[in-house]
Amino acid sequence: MWGIHGEIAVSAxxxxxxxxxxxxxxxxxxxxxKRADRAPDVRVVFGSADDPRVVEELGPxxxxxxxGVLYHHPAxxxxxxxxxxxxxxxxLLESRTIPEVPGLEHAAVFWPYGSRTAASMWSQQRxxxxxxxxxxxxxxxxxxxxxxxxxxxxxxxxxxxxxxGFECIDVARSPKGxxxxxxxxxxIDVAQIFPFGxxxxxxxxxx
Numbered sequence: 001m002w003g004i005h006g007e008i009a010v011s012a013x014x015x016x017x018x019x020x021x022x023x024x025x026x027x028x029x030x031x032x033x034k035r036a037d038r039a040p041d042v043r044v045v046f047g048s049a050d051d052p053r054v055v056e057e058l059g060p061x062x063x064x065x066x067x068g069v070l071y072h073h074p075a076x077x078x079x080x081x082x083x084x085x086x087x088x089x090x091x092l093l094e095s096r097t098i099p100e101v102p103g104l105e106h107a108a109v110f111w112p113y114g115s116r117t118a119a120s121m122w123s124q125q126r127x128x129x130x131x132x133x134x135x136x137x138x139x140x141x142x143x144x145x146x147x148x149x150x151x152x153x154x155x156x157x158x159x160x161x162x163x164x165g166f167e168c169i170d171v172a173r174s175p176k177g178x179x180x181x182x183x184x185x186x187x188i189d190v191a192q193i194f195p196f197g198x199x200x201x202x203x204x205x206x207x
Contacts, residue, residue, distance in 0.1 A: 006031035006042070008065055013039035021058055023049050025145075048145075050078040052196070055085050060200070063090045068176075070095040071152070072145045074112075080164035081193045085200060091166060091185040094174050098122070098151040106156040111148050112139035122151055124179060154181050165190040165199050 009022040010031075021043045035042050047054040049069070064087045070076045083091055101107040111119060111134040119135045131137040133147040140147060152160070158168045166185035174180035193199045 009042050010034045010039045013042050050082040055082050058086050060088050061086045062088050065092050067094045071150045074149045084165035093183045097181045100153045106159050108152040108156045
């Protein structure tokens with residue numbers, strides 16, 4: 001919902017995708033107006049994508065679009081594991097990133113409770129972003145996923161995705177800003193997906 005009020009789901013339905021599901025904690029009035037006027041069959045599943053209840057209710061999905069979520073979760077592997085459980089063909093994942101660190105593969109930085117001086121180097125205020133919790137403003141445990149938790153290098157995200165059962169077939173800079181990348185991923189076989197256990201078969205049927 002954040003900033004776009006479900007526009008991607010509504011547009012996908014208008015372009016012929018069926019069924020279309022949207023996962024979020026809430027729905028805005030603007031989204032409900034869009035859905036009523038343009039795409040009444042869009043389904044909303046409320047909750048966090050890594051909740052097993054949400055995974056079960058959502059069921060298998062051919063194509064998954066996930067924008068700006070990974071770094072807002074303290075355990076990004078849990079999000080990727082859940083996405084692997086539902087993705088049948090393709091995952092398009094956008095995330096905030098940090099630059100690669102020479103000589104240090106798969107580097108990452110954890111923002112909550114860091115010093116203001118250390119956090120200031122990751123500020124995006126010059127790019128038009130406001131006070132990001134955990135970076136420009138102190139981490140607020142009461143606001144959960146509104147915080148920024150992880151800054152990961154693209155190589156770290158590629159490796160984490162592979163651990164959770166995805167191969168990144170393309171990585172590109174995001175149009176949203178210099179500290180972001182888009183990862184085009186396909187499901188691959190892995191022995192385990194924590195905490196879900198054995199992953200579904202590649203051709204798992206739509207419920």
